[in-house]
Amino acid sequence: MGYYYFSVDSAAILVLFLVISSRTLVQSNEEGYISFEISNKGLEFVKDLLIEKAETSLVPLELPKIEKNLRIPLIGRVHMEVSNVTIYKVHVTSSIVKTGDSGILIDVAGATANLTLHWRYSYSTWLLPILISDNGQAKVQVEGMEVGLSLGLKNQQGSLKLSLLDCGCYVKDLSIHLDGGASWLYQGLIDAFKDKIASAVENAVSKKLGDAIEDLDRLLQSVPKEVSIDNIADLNVTFIGDPKLSNSSLELEINGLFSPKDKTAVSNLRHENVQVPFSCKGPSRMVGISVHENVLESASTVYFEANKMHWIVDKLPDQNLMNTAGWKFIVPRLYKQYPNDNLNLNISVYSTPLLKIGERQVDATIPLEVIIDVLDACQVVPVACISVVISAAAYPEISSNALAGSVKLNEFTMSQKWSKIGNFHMHLIQPVISTFLRTIVLPYINLKLSKGFPLPIFHGYGLRNTQLLCTDSRLMICSDVASIETAQPHLVPVL
Numbered sequence: 001m002g003y004y005y006f007s008v009d010s011a012a013i014l015v016l017f018l019v020i021s022s023r024t025l026v027q028s029n030e031e032g033y034i035s036f037e038i039s040n041k042g043l044e045f046v047k048d049l050l051i052e053k054a055e056t057s058l059v060p061l062e063l064p065k066i067e068k069n070l071r072i073p074l075i076g077r078v079h080m081e082v083s084n085v086t087i088y089k090v091h092v093t094s095s096i097v098k099t100g101d102s103g104i105l106i107d108v109a110g111a112t113a114n115l116t117l118h119w120r121y122s123y124s125t126w127l128l129p130i131l132i133s134d135n136g137q138a139k140v141q142v143e144g145m146e147v148g149l150s151l152g153l154k155n156q157q158g159s160l161k162l163s164l165l166d167c168g169c170y171v172k173d174l175s176i177h178l179d180g181g182a183s184w185l186y187q188g189l190i191d192a193f194k195d196k197i198a199s200a201v202e203n204a205v206s207k208k209l210g211d212a213i214e215d216l217d218r219l220l221q222s223v224p225k226e227v228s229i230d231n232i233a234d235l236n237v238t239f240i241g242d243p244k245l246s247n248s249s250l251e252l253e254i255n256g257l258f259s260p261k262d263k264t265a266v267s268n269l270r271h272e273n274v275q276v277p278f279s280c281k282g283p284s285r286m287v288g289i290s291v292h293e294n295v296l297e298s299a300s301t302v303y304f305e306a307n308k309m310h311w312i313v314d315k316l317p318d319q320n321l322m323n324t325a326g327w328k329f330i331v332p333r334l335y336k337q338y339p340n341d342n343l344n345l346n347i348s349v350y351s352t353p354l355l356k357i358g359e360r361q362v363d364a365t366i367p368l369e370v371i372i373d374v375l376d377a378c379q380v381v382p383v384a385c386i387s388v389v390i391s392a393a394a395y396p397e398i399s400s401n402a403l404a405g406s407v408k409l410n411e412f413t414m415s416q417k418w419s420k421i422g423n424f425h426m427h428l429i430q431p432v433i434s435t436f437l438r439t440i441v442l443p444y445i446n447l448k449l450s451k452g453f454p455l456p457i458f459h460g461y462g463l464r465n466t467q468l469l470c471t472d473s474r475l476m477i478c479s480d481v482a483s484i485e486t487a488q489p490h491l492v493p494v495l
């Protein structure tokens with residue numbers, strides 16, 4: 001059970017969700033088979049994470065030195081400067097995120113910042129022919145800082161391109177407290193720097209945010225378009241179309257299909273038109289993930305073509321059946337030709353299992369070929385082949401960020417494909433095959449399924465309060481997102 005991570009910074013991925021669509025929807029025939037709908041609740045969550053991240057990554061922020069010459073009656077010309085101005089703490093007290101046709105706006109309505117600086121003044125007067133100077137430290141408290149960010153995100157050749165459309169920072173008020181020197185005397189002079197410090201803070205914060213957005217964009221661009229699932233399959237995570245934005249949600253689509261690692265293998269998958277609007281009903285969740293049945297079909301095709309779906313059975317609950325003696329009365333010729341020889345069953349899935357998402361379950365049709373091998377004097381002799389088509393219902397579920405499930409047998413049909421030991425009486429063989437399916441095949445499939453298919457989640461963050469629904473041709477996963485560490489453990493059911 002592996003969690004599956006994109007190998008990029010979580011904040012970078014999460015910022016995916018903070019986007020603007022350019023509204024110039026490029027008409028294309030390409031379809032996304034996995035879509036994500038991020039609700040306002042989800043956007044709030046992402047915004048809070050980003051702000052938390054910004055609070056720590058903005059500081060320490062150094063501001064340029066500020067100098068000022070003042071002419072003061074009786075004293076004359078005073079040179080003053082503040083240097084080593086450093087913002088060492090930023091704290092956001094209130095913020096909102098808004099979405100709409102025109103984009104997403106993050107509005108930090110209230111923030112405070114703390115700065116330290118070194119102040120220094122010097123003057124000489126005609127009264128005393130010497131240079132008088134003094135210096136010391138000061139603490140600056142910025143009260144009521146506002147920051148507005150408007151972000152754009154577009155699809156650029158299958159990746160997301162993040163851009164900062166607008167960024168403004170406004171300092172409403174700040175207070176300066178001097179330490180050292182004749183501070184009581186010069187407090188008034190230092191206050192003359194208020195406006196300059198305020199605009200220096202505004203410029204520095206805006207610039208730093210601009211740089212941070214560029215860094216995030218670089219990370220987004222480095223997200224691979226294809227991620228490895230295992231040694232057989234890759235998942236295509238190429239973004240399709242521009243993100244769609246409304247006042248209540250943001251929608252993203254990725255291609256979402258499995259493809260073989262070995263790109264020379266050709267897939268015969270049909271890609272039909274799949275536009276189906278979807279939405280998570282019921283209690284509001286942060287994210288809705290819709291998985292089209294073509295995703296399951298592509299996975300089924302890739303794994304089938306990789307020829308991983310066959311196995312040899314040499315043990316049955318009724319071990320008598322693994323010897324020709326056990327078949328004496330069912331298929332007399334088998335015993336006559338190969339008396340008291342052991343048997344193997346060579347089972348393969350002979351064409352791509354069909355998976356259709358129904359109203360409540362996934363309907364699976366699995367075509368099996370069962371070859372009966374006789375082990376005759378160290379030789380494996382295939383003597384007959386029976387085709388068995390299983391119809392089963394799969395009940396998917398989410399456990400620990402993996403899409404897992406269990407399978408129940410509905411019915412099966414069987415026919416003889418070929419035989420070197422005469423025709424079978426199918427009604428005699430049926431109970432044997434039935435037992436075999438229920439005791440060997442289904443438990444085997446359920447064991448495989450219980451391991452689950454890891455969901456593409458974001459580094460360090462997993463799904464919580466997850467609800468999974470089957471609707472016509474789509475699996476809908478409605479979920480909240482939480483840090484994996486704090487997520488409640490969810491045990492994989494024993495199948």
Ligand SMILES: *[C@@H]1O[C@H](CO)[C@@H](O)[C@H](O)[C@H]1NC(C)=O
Nearest residue numbers: 083084085086088116117118
């Ligand atoms: C600048 O300020 C920081 C923090 O207040 C202090 O650690 C550092 O020594 C100062 N540097 C100079 C050159 O004054």
Ligand SMILES: *[C@@H]1O[C@H](CO)[C@@H](O)[C@H](O)[C@H]1NC(C)=O
Nearest residue numbers: 089112113114140141142143
């Ligand atoms: C930072 O400034 C705020 C007010 O703007 C003040 O309440 C807080 O105590 C200061 N924090 C530090 C560590 O100086």
Ligand SMILES: *[C@@H]1O[C@H](CO)[C@@H](O)[C@H](O)[C@H]1NC(C)=O
Nearest residue numbers: 030031236237238240255259
């Ligand atoms: C991945 O998806 C994109 C967009 O649908 C498509 O152009 C590309 O060919 C796909 N890549 C593979 C390896 O299938």
Ligand SMILES: *[C@@H]1O[C@H](CO)[C@@H](O)[C@H](O)[C@H]1NC(C)=O
Nearest residue numbers: 040099100101246247248249
């Ligand atoms: C969102 O926009 C629709 C119209 O497009 C409007 O009816 C609805 O009230 C808006 N919702 C909010 C929360 O603003």
Ligand SMILES: *[C@@H]1O[C@H](CO)[C@@H](O)[C@H](O)[C@H]1NC(C)=O
Nearest residue numbers: 312346347348369371373380
């Ligand atoms: C099992 O049967 C397949 C054909 O369906 C054959 O290719 C394979 O070699 C057989 N395996 C064994 C071990 O007999």
